[in-house]
Amino acid sequence: MSKIKLDKDQLIGMTETSDPAFNLDIFDRLYNGNIIITKHLTNKVIEKLIENKDKCIVHCDCTGMGGTKIEPFVPSVEQTYSKFQQLIENSFPIEQVVLRIDPVVPTDKGINTVKHVLETFKNSGIKRVRFSILDMYNHVKERFNNAGFPLPYETFHAPYEMRKKVYDMFKEYGEKYGFDVEVCAEHGFESIPCLSQKDIDILSLTDKITLIGSAEQRKHCSCPQNKRQLCSYSVENKCKHGCLYCYMKWLMFFII
DSSP: OOOOOOOGGGOEEEOOSSOGGGOGGGGGSOOSEEEEEESOOOHHHHHHHHHTTTSEEEEEEOOSOBTSSSBTTSOOHHHHHHHHHHHHHTTOOGGGEEEEEEEEOOSHHHHHHHHHHHHHTTTSOOOEEEEEEOOOOHHHHHHHHHHTOOOSOSSSSOOHHHHHHHHHHHHHHHHHHTOEEEEOSOTTSOOOOSSOHHHHHHTTOTTTOOOOSOOOOSTTOOOOTTEEEOSOOOGGGSOOSOOTTOSOTTOOOOOO
């Protein structure tokens, strides 16, 4: 589908190419609606989110691997949960927060890591949990090899059986703790885009924004054309988490 020129009031801001913790200037150019994806809820980020709570949905990304060699400079589960509580206690609406577990490593150890995240957040009031599974880009394989980690699988996508096991686990926990499971761009499963009608409705933009077409970012992604990246591409604003699985080839390691 060809791209359609959209008016600014039809656009939704996204932070997929870096983390707001390293791009605080994004809060100076927000749209009427925004999906803020972050692995690092710093005090400054929390402050900005509260100031703009009428126009932001937060994807609190917590894989459970923070502080390990896979996510060396990402906060731990416990640190993330503490900051999440701080956000909610300062009046940010819980219905505007999504627990995002992205990516899941679909091994037994990886699944147990995710279970720890879900158990930590079980009494948080979260009603939306979304996940995606590790994609093995060639440059990601190289990083895993260089770090001495065995590859979980040689293919780009995990075998269906491994992904089905992850999906079934999420559905079981969703039924147990009362949250909706959202699958992000996983072949073989019904996917819900990062920007969906649900988000538009939650932000009370139903009568103002019409989601159109496909962003065509990658295969199986069903996000609409309305989304626009908020994070800049300058060197100083690059994500500094150093995650081995990052799909960006320019991965750089920094000490925060």
